[in-house]
Amino acid sequence: xxxxxxxxxxxxxxxxxxxxxxxxxxxxxxxxxxxxTAIMGPSGSGKTTLLRLIGGQWRPxxxxxxxxxxxxxxxxxxxxxSLRKRMGMLFQNGALLTDLNVFxxxxxxxxxxxxxxxxxxxxxxxxxxxxVGLRGARDLFPSQLSGGMSRxxxxxxxxxxxxxxxMFDEPFxxxxxxxxxVLMRLIRSLNDALGLTSIVVSHDLQEVLSIADYxxxxxxxKVQAQGTADEIRASGHPWVRQFLExxxxxxxxxxxxxxxxxxxxxxxxxx
Amino acid sequence: xxxxxxxxxxxxxxxxxxxxxxxxxxxSLPSLLLRPRLLVQQLYHVGQLSMIIIVLSGSFVGMVLxxxxxxxxxxxxxxxxxxxxxxxxxxxxxxxxVTALLFAGRAGSALAAELGLMRATDxxxxxxxxxxxxxxxxVAPRFLAGVIAMPLLASIFAVMAIGIAGGHAIGVELLGVDxxxxxxxxxxxxxxxxxxxxxxxxxxxxxxVSWIAVYQGFHAEPTSEGVARATTSTVVISSLSILxxxxxxxxxxxx
Numbered sequence: 380x381x382x383x384x385x386x387x388x389x390x391x392x393x394x395x396x397x398x399x400x401x402x403x404x405x406x407x408x409x410x411x412x413x414x415x416t417a418i419m420g421p422s423g424s425g426k427t428t429l430l431r432l433i434g435g436q437w438r439p440x441x442x443x444x445x446x447x448x449x450x451x452x453x454x455x456x457x458x459x460x461s462l463r464k465r466m467g468m469l470f471q472n473g474a475l476l477t478d479l480n481v482f483x484x485x486x487x488x489x490x491x492x493x494x495x496x497x498x499x500x501x502x503x504x505x506x507x508x509x510x511v512g513l514r515g516a517r518d519l520f521p522s523q524l525s526g527g528m529s530r531x532x533x534x535x536x537x538x539x540x541x542x543x544x545x546m547f548d549e550p551f552x553x554x555x556x557x558x559x560x561v562l563m564r565l566i567r568s569l570n571d572a573l574g575l576t577s578i579v580v581s582h583d584l585q586e587v588l589s590i591a592d593y594x595x596x597x598x599x600x601k602v603q604a605q606g607t608a609d610e611i612r613a614s615g616h617p618w619v620r621q622f623l624e625x626x627x628x629x630x631x632x633x634x635x636x637x638x639x640x641x642x643x644x645x646x647x648x649x650x
Numbered sequence: 651x652x653x654x655x656x657x658x659x660x661x662x663x664x665x666x667x668x669x670x671x672x673x674x675x676x677x678s679l680p681s682l683l684l685r686p687r688l689l690v691q692q693l694y695h696v697g698q699l700s701m702i703i704i705v706l707s708g709s710f711v712g713m714v715l716x717x718x719x720x721x722x723x724x725x726x727x728x729x730x731x732x733x734x735x736x737x738x739x740x741x742x743x744x745x746x747x748v749t750a751l752l753f754a755g756r757a758g759s760a761l762a763a764e765l766g767l768m769r770a771t772d773x774x775x776x777x778x779x780x781x782x783x784x785x786x787x788x789v790a791p792r793f794l795a796g797v798i799a800m801p802l803l804a805s806i807f808a809v810m811a812i813g814i815a816g817g818h819a820i821g822v823e824l825l826g827v828d829x830x831x832x833x834x835x836x837x838x839x840x841x842x843x844x845x846x847x848x849x850x851x852x853x854x855x856x857x858x859v860s861w862i863a864v865y866q867g868f869h870a871e872p873t874s875e876g877v878a879r880a881t882t883s884t885v886v887i888s889s890l891s892i893l894x895x896x897x898x899x900x901x902x903x904x905x
Contacts (some may be wrong), residue, residue, distance in 0.1 A: 599756035
């Protein structure tokens with residue numbers, strides 16, 4: 380086996396389409412080992428799609444995704460499943476199993492994937508829950524948790540098997556400032572303390588750039604900008620400007636495509 | 651013309667996908683041997699929680715049959731045969747069919763809604779990402795529980811309808827048919843093959859309803875509308891399939 384390269388994930392020439400809608404057109408993304416990488420873009424630009432492609436849930440139309448040197452989409456089902464044990468994923472709303480309590484949700488991957496004795500599972504679960512500050516919430520059910528708490532439980536579950544890579548799908552969406560701050564600090568500190576590699580998909584540019592080592596701005600099916608947080612902030616690229624400043628008009632137009640306004644008003648009413 | 655063709659094409663395509671899916675589910679059933687707890691939990695949800703509705707409707711169907719049957723039979727002075735009348739109608743026909751229809755409405759819709767909700771809230775995707783096969787972990791125990799529960803529920807329905815609170819209560823207690831002839835005529839005229847026919851029917855219906863419910867739920871659109879649609883189509887498709895299958899099975903058994 381060759382020495383581990385600096386990149387944990389390499390996506391090359393990705394193409395992906397939902398029916399006739401092209402989501403990716405020749406996208407290259409590298410995820411550096413041990414770093415927090417931000418994937419940013421407007422809603423509907425397929426940020427989540429990238430995570431599903433890396434996890435092998437969806438197949439690209441063309442191009443490859445390599446995880447630690449292995450082509451994810453060339454694997455058989457069994458090999459893919461064993462590769463996934465090295466990835467954790469945090470879905471947008473946590474995706475906790477609603478019929479299990481917090482403790483059992485975090486224990487779920489351990490019970491399914493390992494044959495550890497019960498006392499050890501208990502210790503591991505409590506350690507993971509303590510890391511996200513929810514050791515005391517172990518007996519609650521997902522319906523009793525706030526959005527931010529659900530995501531923290533999901534984070535504890537995602538790191539239960541000590542993966543190499545953790546993928547966060549819109550971890551800040553719909554969170555109040557306190558909960559957002561907690562999640563941001565958790566993502567950064569867990570990444571460094573556990574030696575993880577993190578991918579954070581988000582459209583909250585300012586927030587995600589404050590914790591990311593490197594970032595990609597994906598829009599219109601392409602990588603529009605990439606670089607360190609400071610490089611992206613300093614970039615004069617119109618996509619970056621519209622995004623950072625929240626401008627209503629720009630590459631993302633305010634008006635949905637339509638015919639000429641005056642002609643539309645003065646023209647004959649459509650039957 | 652083209653519209654009809656594409657509807658037929660869509661129907662056959664769906665049927666093919668559903669068949670492929672049920673093969674996947676059946677193939678993962680042996681893994682349940684290692685984890686019987688998963689099956690027991692689902693038997694409780696699918697079977698035990700359908701008990702009240704089955705017991706109540708069994709009683710009412712039995713009572714109605716006794717009233718209707720008595721009216722007709724007494725014209726021929728044959729009211730002593732009321733027991734056979736109720737027993738044969740329930741065991742061969744109404745027991746499996748009504749139980750299956752209620753089962754589709756109670757357990758089938760709940761199954762589809764549960765799986766659809768798991769799909770819509772990414773729980774199924776999350777399992778896949780945790781390297782856990784949702785077909786094996788979630789679908790297989792629910793499907794098998796449905797297949798096992800249906801014949802049991804149909805048997806309970808039959809017991810309620812013929813005895814205890816159904817036909818016996820009305821026929822013997824209210825209308826005064828002799829209890830001895832009620833039961834002895836049943837014993838003399840209802841054979842093993844009648845019971846076997848009824849059990850086969852309820853087994854087939856249980857397979858069909860569970861199949862339709864898990865397929866619709868598992869493949870629901872991941873939205874609230876998708877879950878609602880999956881639940882509705884589970885009940886509609888199940889009910890139609892039950893009645894159509896009942897005709898086919900009866901035709902084969904009617905010799």
